[in-house]
Amino acid sequence: MTDFDLQKLQECADEALQKAQQLGANEAEVSLSQGSGFSVTARMQEVETLEHHRDQGLSVSVYFDQSKGSASTSDLNPAAISETVEKACSLASFAAKDDCAGLADSELLAKNYPDLDLWYPWDIPVAEAIDLAVECEAAALAVDSRIDNSEGATVNVAEGVQVYANSHGFNGGYADSSHSISCSVLAKDGDEMQRDYEYTVARNPDLLANVAGIGREAGERAVKRLGSRKTKTANVPVLFPARLARGLVGHLVGAISGGSLYRKASFLLDSLNQQVMASHISIQESPHLPGALGSAPYDSEGVATAERMLVEKGVLQGYVLGSYSSRKLGMQSTGNAGGIHNLLVSHSDAGFDDLLREMNTGLLVTELMGQGVNTVTGDYSRGAAGFWVENGVIQYPVHEVTIAGNLATMLKDIIAVGNDVDLRSTIQTGSMLLKEMTVAGS
Numbered sequence: 001m002t003d004f005d006l007q008k009l010q011e012c013a014d015e016a017l018q019k020a021q022q023l024g025a026n027e028a029e030v031s032l033s034q035g036s037g038f039s040v041t042a043r044m045q046e047v048e049t050l051e052h053h054r055d056q057g058l059s060v061s062v063y064f065d066q067s068k069g070s071a072s073t074s075d076l077n078p079a080a081i082s083e084t085v086e087k088a089c090s091l092a093s094f095a096a097k098d099d100c101a102g103l104a105d106s107e108l109l110a111k112n113y114p115d116l117d118l119w120y121p122w123d124i125p126v127a128e129a130i131d132l133a134v135e136c137e138a139a140a141l142a143v144d145s146r147i148d149n150s151e152g153a154t155v156n157v158a159e160g161v162q163v164y165a166n167s168h169g170f171n172g173g174y175a176d177s178s179h180s181i182s183c184s185v186l187a188k189d190g191d192e193m194q195r196d197y198e199y200t201v202a203r204n205p206d207l208l209a210n211v212a213g214i215g216r217e218a219g220e221r222a223v224k225r226l227g228s229r230k231t232k233t234a235n236v237p238v239l240f241p242a243r244l245a246r247g248l249v250g251h252l253v254g255a256i257s258g259g260s261l262y263r264k265a266s267f268l269l270d271s272l273n274q275q276v277m278a279s280h281i282s283i284q285e286s287p288h289l290p291g292a293l294g295s296a297p298y299d300s301e302g303v304a305t306a307e308r309m310l311v312e313k314g315v316l317q318g319y320v321l322g323s324y325s326s327r328k329l330g331m332q333s334t335g336n337a338g339g340i341h342n343l344l345v346s347h348s349d350a351g352f353d354d355l356l357r358e359m360n361t362g363l364l365v366t367e368l369m370g371q372g373v374n375t376v377t378g379d380y381s382r383g384a385a386g387f388w389v390e391n392g393v394i395q396y397p398v399h400e401v402t403i404a405g406n407l408a409t410m411l412k413d414i415i416a417v418g419n420d421v422d423l424r425s426t427i428q429t430g431s432m433l434l435k436e437m438t439v440a441g442s
Contacts, residue, residue, distance in 0.1 A: 016165075195222060413434050
């Protein structure tokens with residue numbers, strides 16, 4: 001499946017940069033990518049969809065005295081590249097000058113960056129991938145007779161190569177991959193129907209979880225939700241399992257990201273060196289973990305990524321900035337153009353069951369619905385489903401409730417982070433127990 005040519009893409013980048021220079025651009029940058037793969041979904045033990053994809057693209061931005069123009073193409077022939085650069089230059093002539101626009105500072109660009117072990121081609125025949133999807137769904141359907149429908153099991157195979165170059169002399173590229181298996185099924189009891197899912201994702205296919213185990217977990221999750229009821233409105237502790245806890249960290253990241261800060265649209269304005277989380281929590285950004293999902297040798301502007309403490313003992317150590325936002329704020333890029341890279345949240349020695357016991361009585365959230373998060377004020381209100389817990393033991397499933405609080409308080413009220421760290425994201429955290437939220441039910 002693989003016939004990517006990294007050197008050819010880098011040559012295409014050089015062509016585009018030379019053309020921009022010929023047309024008088026002060027600065028220019030080019031991003032190129034090629035990718036291929038396929039996905040297969042089996043539903044009710046038959047192939048429902050089979051999709052192959054192969055794509056490529058080039059995007060170029062040019063700067064004429066800090067007026068920016070951008071254009072893109074999926075055609076990498078020399079004539080198409082030349083025309084795309086011409087279009088970008090033409091658009092720049094209509095753009096207003098922006099004092100913060102331009103390439104990343106040249107001294108920040110990556111040099112001699114490491115190979116992070118990100119590329120693992122999965123040369124699995126389509127027929128075998130179909131077998132895996134069928135086996136995964138079959139394991140879910142076999143869990144309980146009340147599982148009578150399915151949204152399917154999907155096997156996804158993807159790999160590619162990406163290149164970034166700019167007129168400061170940077171021209172870098174690397175290959176990467178991402179493969180996954182997922183399953184979602186529905187359980188029915190009378191008029192009640194509940195859905196749940198499970199998945200596995202990794203760059204290296206050898207690290208994917210067992211397909212039968214994925215299916216069983218999806219089936220068991222769906223069945224456990226049968227018999228859901230509302231609960232009374234109360235202020236109680238709330239436990240976010242690891243797969244949802246990373247969303248809380250994601251809200252923190254959004255609030256300390258450059259765009260939110262320079263627009264003054266964040267509840268964490270001027271929060272540098274201030275306590276933003278519970279004092280027992282630290283968050284480390286580790287961009288160079290071999291094979292990790294969030295690893296990258298440089299950001300989308302070529303700025304070198306580096307290990308740093310984002311939060312130390314609850315105190316915010318730095319923002320999440322690219323070049324434009326850092327200039328808006330009078331600061332320096334943190335190498336986060338395009339996002340964060342492997343946030344590792346510190347945790348206690350407590351397992352998930354230990355957190356349940358520590359919670360004693362409260363709500364274990366297993367699903368969140370809606371977009372009720374206001375990053376300007378920090379107000380948090382989302383529909384939820386999960387399980388009611390008493391004396392540290394799960395009692396019954398709960399649905400149609402709303403959990404509410406304010407993120408500024410919630411992040412400081414994290415009582416404990418469990419050791420059940422979920423590695424399936426660029427944010428790696430265990431389950432989080434919050435001191436108190438308003439659970440609105442009947």
